[in-house]
Amino acid sequence: MTAKPKLTKNQSVVLKALTRAKKPLTAYEILDLATVRTQGLKAPLTIYRALDRLRDEGLVHRIESLNAFLACCEKAGHTEPVGFVICDNCRKSVELRLSDCETHLGASAEAAGFQVGEIRVEMTGLCPACVKAAARQG
Amino acid sequence: MTAKPKLTKNQSVVLKALTRAKKPLTAYEILDLATVRTQGLKAPLTIYRALDRLRDEGLVHRIESLNAFLACCEKAGHTEPVGFVICDNCRKSVELRLSDCETHLGASAEAAGFQVGEIRVEMTGLCPACVKAAARQG
DNA sequence: TCTATACCATTATATCATTACATCATGCGA
DNA sequence: TCGCATGATGTAATGATATAATGGTATAGA
Structure with missing residues (x-):
């Protein structure tokens, strides 16, 4: 088993937002969500960094044709x-x-x-x- | 047989550029080519319009993950x-x-x-x- | 304490694509 | 021929997506 270090706060906020959305969101759409804004995330780069990590973990997938991101259907993620x-x-x-x-x-x-x-x-x-x-x- | 109205000059210039490149080019890369510039194409929109038409004809494909365009391998195109x-x-x-x-x-x-x-x-x-x-x- | 590391913030900039609107050429019916 | 519709084009501005550059903060371990 590979160790899965715990997600940081930003990463959790972004993952939760995507999971609740149940559809692909662009980085800027994530940024505009109240639930994300109120957690203090306010620059695109913050979102992209969280997404990078979540993608590495297989918890989020990128939809190329939409330039958008979707939470993985499996809790544990996969690659x-x-x-x-x-x-x-x-x-x-x-x-x-x-x-x-x-x-x-x-x-x-x-x-x-x-x-x-x-x-x-x-x-x-x-x-x-x-x-x-x-x-x-x- | 569907009638294939002849390509306009802009469309031909863009198609020729992509065919010669033999690899995907972004719209802005096409715009920067000397062969394209010297034909008078100088705005992104001009390139995108030509690409739209060429894609309709199946002569050019879009690579989503690169935001780039590739000439079709078949002269006649296809969809x-x-x-x-x-x-x-x-x-x-x-x-x-x-x-x-x-x-x-x-x-x-x-x-x-x-x-x-x-x-x-x-x-x-x-x-x-x-x-x-x-x-x-x- | 010192240092290394990971994470994050901010600003600016790069890259990709479209909107809005004006102009020009062509073809076609009155 | 004139008037007009249509479609291709040009120009400028802007919107949308993504990264670069720089530096701050917190924590862990020597």
């Missing part, structure tokens, strides 16, 4: 590759296991001579709630 | 989902067929109740040349 599916309408996002696709994807990259590091998968579409809403609109 | 593998060291990038992975990925998302639109896959690692270079370093 295995995962995918995300993001609602175009409400931005609700869900973390998905890649169900072995990462193996195939990695193999394609290796076939091209690359040594593969990270694999990121992001899908966009409509979440269940927004699908229903769209159906009602006709 | 099918593809993946990219990007060298962490030199930024050389290659477009990859997803070899049916997109079907599985889409299925996972649909299992979560999402209606899937776009699928984006980006991998990072080392390109063949940089792997060799790293090996020589020991």
Whole structure:
């Protein structure tokens, strides 16, 4: 087991904010939250530093296509590759296991001579709630 | 057959620049190229507009994790989902067929109740040349 | 106490992208 | 031909995201 040193106050504040949001937030959105402001966090860099640490721990993931950050669905965090599916309408996002696709994807990259590091998968579409809403609109 | 109206001068200049670069460039990097500047393109917006059109035509892809743009490997362009593998060291990038992975990925998302639109896959690692270079370093 | 380390604060700046609005060229119907 | 709609373009300003540079504070251990 790797030792998981306890999070600092700033890191906890940011993680709690993301967990409560249940959707991806940009660093500046986090900064604007009352719960974050009242804890004394007031510069972008403070947020980014906390996010860096949380990402190292696997507790937060970055969504590249939104420039935003999402709390990991697992309390303990993880660094295995995962995918995300993001609602175009409400931005609700869900973390998905890649169900072995990462193996195939990695193999394609290796076939091209690359040594593969990270694999990121992001899908966009409509979440269940927004699908229903769209159906009602006709 | 869909009619493919001819590209405008700005669009051609940008596409040619990306094709010659053989790697992803940001909009501002494109803007700084002599070949682009001498054609009279001098504002970011001009570049972004050309890129929008080229992306609609499937002639250029956007790499989300770099905020950069890459010319499509096929002359005619396409809009099918593809993946990219990007060298962490030199930024050389290659477009990859997803070899049916997109079907599985889409299925996972649909299992979560999402209606899937776009699928984006980006991998990072080392390109063949940089792997060799790293090996020589020991 | 001294020093090393980790964490954090502040300001400024770099980087990426869009909004707002004016202009120009082209094509098309009256 | 004239008037007008349309779309591409130009310019300036701004918004949004992220990092650099510098230094302060707290704590732990020699």
